Amino acid sequence: xxxxxxxxxxAKVEKDxxxxxxxxxxxxxxxxxxxxxxxxAFDKNPADVGLFRKHKKEEFLRSLARDNTQLLxxxxxxxxxxxxxxxxxxxxxxxxxxxxxxxxxxKPRPPTKWEEFAKLKGIPKKKKTNLVWDxxxxxxxxxxxxxxxxxxxxxxxxxxxxxADPNEDQFARRLKxxxxxxxxxxxxxxxxxxxxxxxxxxxxxxxxSKAELGKAMQLARISTASVGKFQDKLPKEKPTRTVGKKRxxxxxxxxxxxxxxxxxxxxxxxxxxxPRMNVTRAVNRQMREEDAEAARHKKEGxxxxxxxxxxxxxxGGKGRGGPKxxxxxxx
Amino acid sequence: MTQLDxxxxxxxxxxxxxxxxxxxxxxxxxxxxxxxxxxNTSQVVTQALKDIxxxxxxxxxxxxxxxxxxxxxxxxxxxxxSKKSDCSLFVFGSHNKKRPNNLVFGRMFDFHVLDMFELGxxxxxxxxxxxxxxxxxxxxxxLIFAGxxxxxxxxxxxxxxxxxxxxxxxxxxxxxLSGLEHVLHFTALDGKIFLRSYRVxxxxxxxxxxxxxxxxIGPSFDFSLRRVHLASDDLYKKAHKQPKQLKPKKKKNxxxxxxxxxxxxxxxxxxxxxxxxxxxxxxxxxxxxxxTEEEHGSPKKxxxx
Numbered sequence: 001x002x003x004x005x006x007x008x009x010x011a012k013v014e015k016d017x018x019x020x021x022x023x024x025x026x027x028x029x030x031x032x033x034x035x036x037x038x039x040x041a042f043d044k045n046p047a048d049v050g051l052f053r054k055h056k057k058e059e060f061l062r063s064l065a066r067d068n069t070q071l072l073x074x075x076x077x078x079x080x081x082x083x084x085x086x087x088x089x090x091x092x093x094x095x096x097x098x099x100x101x102x103x104x105x106x107k108p109r110p111p112t113k114w115e116e117f118a119k120l121k122g123i124p125k126k127k128k129t130n131l132v133w134d135x136x137x138x139x140x141x142x143x144x145x146x147x148x149x150x151x152x153x154x155x156x157x158x159x160x161x162x163x164a165d166p167n168e169d170q171f172a173r174r175l176k177x178x179x180x181x182x183x184x185x186x187x188x189x190x191x192x193x194x195x196x197x198x199x200x201x202x203x204x205x206x207x208x209s210k211a212e213l214g215k216a217m218q219l220a221r222i223s224t225a226s227v228g229k230f231q232d233k234l235p236k237e238k239p240t241r242t243v244g245k246k247r248x249x250x251x252x253x254x255x256x257x258x259x260x261x262x263x264x265x266x267x268x269x270x271x272x273x274x275p276r277m278n279v280t281r282a283v284n285r286q287m288r289e290e291d292a293e294a295a296r297h298k299k300e301g302x303x304x305x306x307x308x309x310x311x312x313x314x315x316g317g318k319g320r321g322g323p324k325x326x327x328x329x330x331x
Numbered sequence: 332m333t334q335l336d337x338x339x340x341x342x343x344x345x346x347x348x349x350x351x352x353x354x355x356x357x358x359x360x361x362x363x364x365x366x367x368x369x370x371n372t373s374q375v376v377t378q379a380l381k382d383i384x385x386x387x388x389x390x391x392x393x394x395x396x397x398x399x400x401x402x403x404x405x406x407x408x409x410x411x412x413s414k415k416s417d418c419s420l421f422v423f424g425s426h427n428k429k430r431p432n433n434l435v436f437g438r439m440f441d442f443h444v445l446d447m448f449e450l451g452x453x454x455x456x457x458x459x460x461x462x463x464x465x466x467x468x469x470x471x472x473x474l475i476f477a478g479x480x481x482x483x484x485x486x487x488x489x490x491x492x493x494x495x496x497x498x499x500x501x502x503x504x505x506x507x508l509s510g511l512e513h514v515l516h517f518t519a520l521d522g523k524i525f526l527r528s529y530r531v532x533x534x535x536x537x538x539x540x541x542x543x544x545x546x547x548i549g550p551s552f553d554f555s556l557r558r559v560h561l562a563s564d565d566l567y568k569k570a571h572k573q574p575k576q577l578k579p580k581k582k583k584n585x586x587x588x589x590x591x592x593x594x595x596x597x598x599x600x601x602x603x604x605x606x607x608x609x610x611x612x613x614x615x616x617x618x619x620x621x622x623t624e625e626e627h628g629s630p631k632k633x634x635x636x
Contacts, residue, residue, distance in 0.1 A: 100570035
């Protein structure tokens, strides 16, 4: 009887357990794939289209969703848990679905000129301690900044060096030197940034005009030790307009005739500077003036009577006289 | 001297922090989404954008004004918005005769469009159409994808990846079990994609794992897939590049076989048999100041036999 009861009890317990499990188990043909890190589940089973059309659509979708959610929750409840402030917290594994990044990988900072040099020479980086011993104050002080050791801005007296100008303000000189160092450092920093940027942009300018290209070629041609003297020319190459001419000098001693001729030419040119008389123009002008004068006398004579007339005639009238000594500067 | 060839040095700590927050990082922050209305939108599209905004809330920007642009024709304005609001996910809603009730889901990499999917809304019920309790804001949803299309079809697979990217929320090391309240269920079936959103009710089942009941809270969409823009393979690959520092370090001498069994190889040093402890006997006891050869040799012999 006792044995029988034990069997009964066992059977009952088994049945109960099965019933409980029935509550939370879902049967699927293909098992779901999980990405617990993203709380995601992927059900690869093809959904039953016939059932979907026959049933009410919403009901079908809801039951499908319930089953899948149950499976995901079952998986979630298997995770190791811990208690944080009266809440049961499950530890999630890393998500394993590969998703694209939002931005590209961060680039390492380009090395500064010093870093490049140090690498070339194999100079290791030295870590400087923050505190240094200050002999004056007999204590450890900061290396930099406020209340630093060996602070030369706090000197109340500076010895004037022998070589220095005694009237020069040594405090101002120190301050100036400091400011210059700061400015130099800033300039170097900016240069480093610029250099770092240039590394990434190493593309030659795309569209150069024909003239620019020609100029570049010309520059390249004469950028040799012999200033392009022995540079070959391209077939059918035109001489460039931009190229400058070299001065060439005559030999110091040589053909005397030629030298004489050159000197004379030079004198001629100098003569040319003085205005020369244009004979024809001067004559013409003289004649025009005399004509004009004669015409005026005639007028006066008619108005004034005989005397005037006679006088006018005596004056030469319409004579074609030779050129007078009066010179006209031809132009 | 602060500006040199377009390098802007931040003048305040605050602006410096702001710029740093937008720089590329080794471990990236959560992707933000921007929800953009097109030139013409219907009531359905506007409401849908609002609902998606409330699903995604702390990490989303809802653009209030119209923006006349066509993502499949010209992406420059989207790229501009992305840069402006530092968002790499977007939904663009529009409505016209040819493509009524149109939503374009997309994502960016380095402020360039990676992939875009045009989904037409065929049936829609908004959050407000379901009169019941919703989930708290910022809940990390559970995502479930059902249907073999999500595994077999290339476009659907990419869409699945995009939807996971879009809705997954922050990556967290641990999660409160009773806080798993929200399920987004995507079903690819009958040439459509059904998006349903449920609230999870945990019921007692008699054992540790609870029984699940679902209550629909909306929004619910029936989508049909329209145009698709996929990233070129090399760009897609480039976008997936993992930083070297984050790759798990290979552990030496540990291997796994096909069933996931772990194998280890140990390297032992050669045992010094002279120091082996054998059976203790009074006769073999070491005497003070006496080291005999017999004592050294005897254990070796015993072992080698």
